[in-house]
Amino acid sequence: MDNLKILRKQKGLTQEEIAEKLGVSRQAVAKWEHGDTMPDIESCIKLADIYGITVDLLVRNAGAEEHTGDGKHIFGCTKLNAKGQITLPANCRKVFGLKEGDNILVLGDEEKGIALVNLGSIKGENK
Numbered sequence: 001m002d003n004l005k006i007l008r009k010q011k012g013l014t015q016e017e018i019a020e021k022l023g024v025s026r027q028a029v030a031k032w033e034h035g036d037t038m039p040d041i042e043s044c045i046k047l048a049d050i051y052g053i054t055v056d057l058l059v060r061n062a063g064a065e066e067h068t069g070d071g072k073h074i075f076g077c078t079k080l081n082a083k084g085q086i087t088l089p090a091n092c093r094k095v096f097g098l099k100e101g102d103n104i105l106v107l108g109d110e111e112k113g114i115a116l117v118n119l120g121s122i123k124g125e126n127k
Contacts, residue, residue, distance in 0.1 A: 003058070003077040005033040007051045010113065022046050088116075 008018055008029075015029040022029075022043050031037040039047065048055045057074060075092040088098065096118055098104075103119040 004029075004047070006077055007047075007053070007058070008033070011051060013050075018047070018050070021050060 008015070015026045015033070019026045019029045024043065028037070028039075032039050044055050044058055048058045051058065053074065057076075073092070073095060075089045078086045078089065080086055093099070098118055105117040105119050107115040107117065109115075
């Protein structure tokens with residue numbers, strides 16, 4: 001469950017801190033994050049509360065989506081490939097009007113993460 005590690009890191013928590021909050025071992029958290037074992041339902045509920053998401057979103061893989069109703073979305077998880085590329089979920093591209101050939105500005109804040117801004121297509125530019 002790659003999303004467990006991603007969610008934990010987004011909250012700035014260690015495996016030890018998660019383990020302490022759940023009353024389990026750090027090794028159990030590591031096994032969940034590596035996909036060796038799965039957390040029980042009670043742990044899933046606690047993890048969802050810690051991360052501020054639904055249990056459904058917690059246990060689903062890439063492609064899961066949640067819309068908070070205030071213009072904010074969680075589109076799910078994606079993996080970075082060896083070339084540093086990601087594939088944005090189809091609904092993310094649809095919601096933000098992203099299409100092949102669009103220029104994307106990548107912004108970063110070491111504490112808050114990465115943001116993508118669609119600059120649109122630049123006419124005359126080769127793909």
